[in-house]
Amino acid sequence: xxxxxxxxxxxxxxxxxxxxxxxxxxxxxxxxxxxxxxxxxxxxxxxxxxxxxxxxxxxxxxxxxxxxxxxxxxxxxxxxxxxxxxxxxxxxxxxxxxxxxxxxxxxxxxxxxxx
Amino acid sequence: xxxxxxxxxxxxxxxxxxxxxxxxxxxxxxxxxxxxxxxxxxxxxxxxxxxxxxxxxxxxxxxxxxxxxxxxxxxxxxxxxxxxxxxxxxxxxxxxxxxxxxxxxxxxxxxxxxx
Numbered sequence: 587x588x589x590x591x592x593x594x595x596x597x598x599x600x601x602x603x604x605x606x607x608x609x610x611x612x613x614x615x616x617x618x619x620x621x622x623x624x625x626x627x628x629x630x631x632x633x634x635x636x637x638x639x640x641x642x643x644x645x646x647x648x649x650x651x652x653x654x655x656x657x658x659x660x661x662x663x664x665x666x667x668x669x670x671x672x673x674x675x676x677x678x679x680x681x682x683x684x685x686x687x688x689x690x691x692x693x694x695x696x697x698x699x700x701x
Numbered sequence: 702x703x704x705x706x707x708x709x710x711x712x713x714x715x716x717x718x719x720x721x722x723x724x725x726x727x728x729x730x731x732x733x734x735x736x737x738x739x740x741x742x743x744x745x746x747x748x749x750x751x752x753x754x755x756x757x758x759x760x761x762x763x764x765x766x767x768x769x770x771x772x773x774x775x776x777x778x779x780x781x782x783x784x785x786x787x788x789x790x791x792x793x794x795x796x797x798x799x800x801x802x803x804x805x806x807x808x809x810x811x812x813x814x815x816x
Binding site: 590617619626627628629630631634644676678680682688689690691692693694695 | 735743747790802
């Protein structure tokens with residue numbers, strides 16, 4: 587039982603390049619989330635998927651797209667990376683959706699630098 | 702718009718002392734208030750959580766105090782230990798509608814406990 591896994595762990599991109607961050611969970615959770623963490627800003631929600639087949643924007647969605655490939659996998663894509671997207675990205679999952687109180691389980695993060 | 706404000710940004714405490722971190726929220730619809738703990742290089746993990754129907758919740762050395770009328774809640778760490786050195790995030794979420802258990806995080810507090 588690996589929990590939430592993310593790949594890659596580190597990535598350096600040049601401005602304008604594209605890449606996809608991968609996330610998978612093996613806990614049979616319905617909901618999955620992508621956050622970015624920046625110093626002094628806390629964790630900000632980029633996109634989330636309440637259940638397989640649905641996705642919706644969070645607080646800071648501009649410059650990102652997501653795909654809920656199946657119940658286990660939720661990917662985040664940067665189409666044209668910008669230096670402002672330099673951050674640590676976390677994927678999380680929770681059991682269910684529609685109600686408060688579900689623990690979110692986080693992956694180990696991807697540290698992305700855009701030059 | 703920062704709906705959850707956390708203070709202080711950083712905190713230094715001596716071993717055995719009490720660490721106190723405060724959060725204030727704006728949205729009265731919030732009804733679930735978790736605290737997450739994050740060690741360097743790791744993803745956040747749930748530490749303790751409270752609902753607004755109680756004013757205090759204690760788990761070991763960790764206590765949440767909740768003041769609904771003031772829209773504030775705080776984390777107290779008693780007998781702080783060097784192993785408690787980490788970043789702490791408060792968060793809030795609300796039931797129902799399209800919230801889907803989305804968490805709004807505070808900015809984070811870096812706690813350092815000196816031996």
